[in-house]
Amino acid sequence: MLTRTEHLFDEATRVRAGDSRWHGRTSPDYWAFVGPFGGITAATILRALMEHADRAGDPVSLTVNYCAAVVEGEFDLDLRLVRANRSSQHWAVELTQRDAVMVLATAVFAERRPSWSQTVAAFPQAPPFETIPPYTKVTVPWVKQYDFRFVEGEPKLGGADKTPGSTTSKFWIADRVPRPIDMPALTAMSDAFFARIFHARRELVPFGTVSLTTYFHSSVEELKAENITRALGAADAKIFHRSYGDQSGELWSPNGRLLASTTQITYFKA
């Protein structure tokens, strides 16, 4: 089933406020290999923060440390406003299951005052979404919730070629059932770049995101005004070494606005 009354993304990221902790439930729709898709967990945390009564300002940065694989079922969220300044807030979040910390996160919210503005990074030119066939080779649940259309660097796994593959990718990404891109969606998409180690090794290997950092480059209002259901993503990596590697990415509006940049450190076994 691809949609219910509400969008699966909204169902998957929903939490309810409790007395001191918030509560949520993992979604089978966004399952990865050994736990939920890291992006949906990050999006759940960001959404909970945005819905918190004490939240002021727009998300500026989010760092999510995946301490252990979240298991299927209920989880608690502890959302703590560590410091509030005149125009910014610092939050700490713990996602626990049976009182064990599974995910540790920090976030910064701030009033995005008008300022001098310049985009240094180059908009990744790409043919229109409609002209590219969807990528359907990976059938992991969370991947099926997205419509990936590769402009370059589509993962080519399991072939005869064993030389290191390119770690660069450029692609369109949309929710499989179209949904306007808001901050939680952007958060999830910032973890939706396939593991660069799969590209480099040209095969699936044991892999996990250890820490994900996403910076938001527009205000909530600006993102809403973009009125988009698709983003253009670009991803690359710098190094794989001693069981850990990095990767980074950009998410652009089709209108040419840089919406988010992201980086992560990952574990791999190869």
Added chain:
Amino acid sequence: MLTRTEHLFDEATRVRAGDSRWHGRTSPDYWAFVGPFGGITAATILRALMEHADRAGDPVSLTVNYCAAVVEGEFDLDLRLVRANRSSQHWAVELTQRDAVMVLATAVFAERRPSWSQTVAAFPQAPPFETIPPYTKVTVPWVKQYDFRFVEGEPKLGGADKTPGSTTSKFWIADRVPRPIDMPALTAMSDAFFARIFHARRELVPFGTVSLTTYFHSSVEELKAENITRALGAADAKIFHRSYGDQSGELWSPNGRLLASTTQITYFKA
């Protein structure tokens, strides 16, 4: 004075273990505009973690959120091992002054097992350190603790040219009094890329690092084996918008090894 019995860096990053909290003191030698150089604060946190009796493994990632300007004098560090797995550890750190949180950090330590290895990023070619004159135009205390030698993208501030400047820099960085580069040194250097907004605007503007993330790409042992007192840095930015901008950097061993990559989100007023 540029050195005492111990290196100023070691003095500036020293903390002592208390009953439940650790204690430290800001150093005038690494002062910035309105507080300590963010890099020395990050290095102090990393060093405290490395010296913690419960620490196991090598630093993999560190995220430091600067909640408020640390004021001159004593501070407390609360170091909390949030989750320990078989081969990795997740830490949360709070730096407080009079019980107010000034800095919030998370770190991941892990056993760096041998693995397949590949460096994707290109080593930034540069003429030898000795052939480049030191950069002496900025006299802020922390800057004077380093020997910067610009290969390209030296900050050119206050000239007649008001067009946006390039945000790319490439430079050698060494402690002014040579000191072998260890993980705390690398941490400090990861925040030593001058604010990209100064380059873009060609002037000093009010600026502060909001959140700094550094990934370590070698083991402690490998870094020690490099036996270096200088690193080659490369920095750039993607965007400045609505009072916040990003920047990212790489720190390389002169021997060609990528030691660390880093990114930060910054506040600016322009």
